[in-house]
């Protein structure tokens with residue numbers, strides 16, 4: 132890998148162009164523990180190490196780009212959620228954030244449950260030995276085949292998402308001689324403080340049954356009448372990447388209000404309430420996420436208080452964190468390719484991946500951090516835009532960031548906090564091959580999801 136100096140682009144320009152950045156950091160070599168996986172540090176040579184393995188060795192052995200996942204951190208975060216909620220609550224890891232068979236085994240070992248939302252996720256969970264009764268099955272348009280598979284497997288709960296699905300699941304369960312445990316997902320009418328595309332509790336959208344106009348109460352009424360269903364609770368998920376707990380407070384208040392209505396009308400106290408996932412993580416040093424124990428305390432207090440007010444026994448609480456467990460535990464390592472300084476604007480740094488391995492910047496205008504990780508540098512900060520290799524000008528990985536001014540082709544840079552919704556939303560755009568996921572722990576690294584190959588692509592193309 133070349134380490135040569137690169138002709139200067141806009142450094143810490145005196146007049147900075149418009150952008151998302153704040154001032155250049157004082158130390159470009161520092162790795163903020165808020166955004167990096169817990170076992171990350173720099174070795175004596177200045178290279179980033181994770182789980183005791185230098186990133187330079189990982190790049191040599193597994194190639195770039197690659198998602199590097201800190202297994203120790205993943206297990207610690209999973210355990211922290213489980214411990215925070217204790218034995219009277221259930222934590223369902225949301226597999227949509229990132230799922231692989233190794234992850235399923237870690238979750239099983241750490242005592243977590245799993246939320247899946249497709250036949251593919253269900254198959255992965257079952258094939259890695261997650262007991263079916265610890266699986267929740269979600270989705271706004273589950274197919275008949277998926278529902279049948281879930282009921283046959285004996286999943287612990289199906290989260291019903293529409294009036295049609297109430298009947299569909301009841302019929303399938305009955306035809307199989309089963310009584311399926313279900314929750315009913317409602318939309319409580321909360322505007323979560325997050326990107327429009329990832330807010331899910333306002334009424335005008337595809338998920339859940341609105342509380343408004345008595346629709347959720349009617350859904351419960353119908354479900355309670357069906358022999359194939361055992362209604363165990365109400366589900367609410369207000370959105371994703373949320374820091375402000377007030378949305379959960381309003382949601383819990385409204386869900387408990389519905390539980391009270393159900394008790395008054397049917398004489399039944401539903402035993403469970405699921406408040407979904409959605410807790411935010413730090414993508415940049417400006418983000419301040421809460422710790423699981425604070426979240427658990429806040430949610431438990433809210434539900435207990437609301438239930439006392441409604442004279443209901445406090446139901447068993449469950450939550451479904453995805454991003455908050457896996458997000459901070461991984462980073463993506465890229466090799467720097469072309470570097471293009473644009474006078475008075477910024478320097479475009481092209482990497483060997485892009486929107487195919489991280490669509491979040493293009494899709495949600497998400498903000499990320501980036502650091503030079505194969506070495507340290509004392510060069511002046513240079514305002515950069517990290518872009519991919521795709522045939523698309525919106526192919527941006529990090530919109531605005533400072534990297535050292537001597538950055539050169541062949542350097543390794545890494546983007547932290549890419550554990551959630553990056554590999555799981557990866558694509559083959561431009562027939563670019565999806566990167567591997569490499570798990571690192573205690574000085575050992577192993578591939579848990581291998582890199583795609585051109586053979587994989589050609590095998591799908593049967594024409």
Ligand SMILES: Cc1ncc(COP(=O)(O)O)c(C=O)c1O
Nearest residue numbers: 225368371408409451452453454
């Ligand atoms: C029903 C449900 N539960 C849990 C999650 C996980 O969300 P997050 O990864 O933000 O914790 C999602 C995704 O937003 C979801 O739709």
Ligand SMILES: N[C@@H](CCCC[NH3+])C(=O)O
Nearest residue numbers: 227329371372491551552
């Ligand atoms: N995929 C989204 C979150 C949606 C979560 C699933 N409901 C993200 O990257 O932030």
